[in-house]
Amino acid sequence: MAKKQEYGNDSISSLKGADRVRKRPAVIFGSDGVEGCAHSIFEILSNSIDEAREGYGEKILLTRFADGSIQVEDFGRGIPVDYNPKEQRYNWELVFCEMYAGGKYSAGEDNYEYSLGLNGLGLCATQYASEWMTADIYRDGFHYHLDFKQGEPTGEMVKEPFKGRRTGSIIRWKPDTQVFTDVNVPTEYFTDTMKRQAVVNAGLDLVFVDQTGPEKQTIEFRYEKGIEDYVNETVGLDYITPTRYCESTATGRDREDQPDYRVKMSAAFCFSNKVQMLEYYHNSSWLEHGGSPDRAVRTAFVNQIDNFLKTKGLYKKNESKITFADVQDCLVYVSSTFSTRTSYENQTKKAITNKFVAQAMTEFLKHNLEVYFLENPEEAQKICQQVLINKQSREHAEKTRQSIKKTMTSQIDIANRVQKFVDCRTKDVSRRELYIVEGDSAMGAVKTSRDSEFQGIMPVRGKILNCLKADYDRIFKSDVITDLIKVLGCGVELGGKAKKDxxxxxxxxxxxxxxxxxxxxxxxxxxxxxxxxTMLYRLTPTLINEGYVYIAESPLYEINTKNKTYFAYTEPEKANILSRIGKEKYTIQRSKGLGENDPEMMWLTTMNPESRRLIKVNPEDVEHTAAVFDLLLGDNLAGRKEHIAQHGVEYLDDLDLS
Known part of the structure; x- marks a missing residue:
């Protein structure tokens, strides 16, 4: 065995340059799969959106080419890439090749007050994760061109005069399959992401150009009024109340020892009994998991609607309070917030945790709902009535769910509560079969030969009580009987009264x-x-009357020839088989008990629906059946003696006198 390398001071190393992303992409992008690749694309798009939101450029184009490369083009100020005397380096080195560098870290400058691409990682990280990248920058009367390959620059920056009026940046790159395990980002990601950005950036044109198919496709997204238009589009004509839009700003801090920061808030909502939606955005990023804005919505809407219900006396006596689930079931709500200081759960920006954002949003929503309800009492009444309907529906559904759960749990628990009962897998009652067998040995044979999909087994241990002679108290002290009734599931017929459990x-x-x-x-x-x-007749006679009870007929004889095995269920059948065999050699033996049969024989003769023989217990005259049972098993000793004297001779051949 090879000796392991010693773990010493020279064992410690760090990733440098592009390797920080190329070897650990999930740290930056949240995944090394298609999700991470998609997020790397969003990082470039978000930089262009930040420019547009600051007032530079009204259009962004994202193009997917047939070779798998992606291009984002904006019409902003253009990325500064020339020499930076302060840093004594070219800005392109900082922006494209340096983690945590960019205009969003400039002290004392308000380049990006509310930034979507916050951490200065996106452009550099995406460049590091690319097979190649090119950049064309238009600013200050010049056209700048840069080339990169697998995280490293190739050649010098090209700078040439540009006489056109346009400014902005064009970044094109190809995600590297050596970095991401899957680079086939679905079309839905592009369209969904660009639509969401159009929603929260009112008046911005976002254009997706797809050149991967046989024909170029162009899809444009624009919402002139942003989230208000989006709510109207979502609810259509299925609204209870028209869309309400509100906005505000606030300043505060998450902790006493931290500095103040600014928060800009806007929300659009309406109520509908057919559509429901909750979406949160922060600094233009869709918060899939919500966080602070979600906590604010839950608190504010429940608080204000609950207050209205109490004030107007709309709650019934002792009625429970509404929950957010009741509100959410009829709420169409979108909020867009921005802050100069943001705490994301991670780099993928799926949720924010700012304490002050949650506090400011809660007060903002409470105030606007209070004013809305005061100014529009009829709409408030409609909203609250619908919320109460939702509450009643939820409570009814919960009761039904609990009832079904209790019933199903009770049925499932039978296998645990009834000793040695073996259930089948299917829950389709129309297919389920219960085999009642005698003793553990027979159960073993049946268990190994059955079809466990639809055949269950209930063993009867020892001699079962004679239910015609015994009173109910004795009957229900028998575990064998009570267990069997539990397994059947239908209860017992005692004149409408339940017995024990x-x-x-x-x-x-x-x-x-x-x-x-x-x-x-x-x-x-x-x-x-x-x-x-007898037990079934006494306790569940309907099962017999309705034809649910069967007897599995077991063969009396097993007749083996060289090529075939025959089973005879009666003496005449045995004679018929022997006559058909003729002079062929055979062996014949009395059939063994169930516990001694091999699984194949049990399946063929007793379990297989195609070959078994079942006798349906279907008495035409229940009273006659009761009389026979009573005669054979009841207290009429004289009648039973007379019956045996008259008919006993008919069964002499069936007696086992050995």
Whole structure:
């Protein structure tokens, strides 16, 4: 075995330059898969959006080319890339090749008061993660061109005079498959992202050009009134109240020891009984997981609507308070906030955690809702009535859910509560079959030969109680009987009264389509079969009357020839088989007990729906059946003796006298 390298002072190393991104892309972009690649594209787009929001440029084009490269073109001021006397370096080195560098770190300057691309990582990180990148910058009367390959510059910056009037930046690059495991960003990501940015940047044109197909496709997004237009578009004509738009600003801090920062807030909302939506944006970034704005919405809307309900006496006596789920079910809401100081959960900007943003938004929404309700009492009434309807619907659904859960849990728990019961997998009652077998050995044979998808097993241990002779108290002290009733699931028929933990009979609760009694083909097996039938007749006679109860007929003889095995269920069948075999050699033996049969034989003769023999217990005359049961198993000893004397001779051949 090779000796491991010693872990010493020279074992410590750091990633440098492009390797900081190329070898650990998930640290910056949140993933080394297609999600991370998509986020690297968003970083470049966000820089152009920041320029437009500062008032420089009204249009941004994002193009996807057939070779897999991406291009973002804006008409802003153009990235400063020339020599920087203060840093004594070219700005292009800082912006494209230096992490945590850019105009957003300039002290005392308000280049980007509310920045989407906040950390100065995006352009450099995306350049590091590219197979190649080119940059064309137009500013100060010059055209600048730069080339990069796998994170490193190739050649010098080209600078030439430009007589045109345009300014801005054109960045084109190809995501590197050596960095990302998947670079096939779906079209939906581009269209969804650009639409969202158009929503929160009122009046900005965002154009997606797709050249990957046989024909070039161009999709343009523009919302003149931003989030207000977006809410109107989303709800259409399905509104209870018209869209309400409000905006404000605030200044505060997250902690006493931190500096103040500015927050700019806007919200657009309406109510609908057909559409519901919650979306939060901060510094133009869609907050998929919300964070501070989500906490504010939940607090403010529940508080103000609850106050209105209490003030107007719309709650019923002892009625529970509304929840945000009741409000959300009819709320169409979009907010867009900006702050000069932002705490994101991570670089992917899916949620913010600013304490002051949550506080400012809560007060902002509470105030605007209070004014809205005072100025529009009829609309407030409609809103609150719909919220109460949602509440009642939720509570009713919860009761139904709990009831179903209780019923299903009870059914599932049967397998745990009833000793040795083996359930089947399907929940389709029309397919489920319950085999009632005698003893553990028979259960083992049936278990290994059954189809576990739809055949369950319930073993009967020992001699079952004679339910015709016993009173109910004795019957329900028998674990064998109570366990079997629990497994059936339909309860017992005792004149409408429940007994112990056994429910009153309800055929709809029967968990099986067939109840199959499966016992040995001998005197003991017949007796156990009769006792089980007696129990079912006494406690659940409807199962017999409706044809749910069956007897699995076991063969009396197994006849083996050189090429085939025959099963005879009666003496005449045995004779018929032997006559058909003729002079062919054979062996014949009395069929074994169920516990001694091999799985293949059990499946063929007893379990397989295609080859088994089932006798449906379907008495035409229930009273006659009751009389026979009572005669054979009841207290009429004289009648039973007479019956045996008259008919016993008919069963001499079936007696096991060995």
């Amino acid at each position: 056994l429910a009153t009979f309800n055929l709809e609760n029967l968990r099986w389509n067939k109840v199959v009694i499966c016992t040995d083909a001998d005197v003991d097996g017949y007796q156990i079969r009769t006792l089980i039938l």
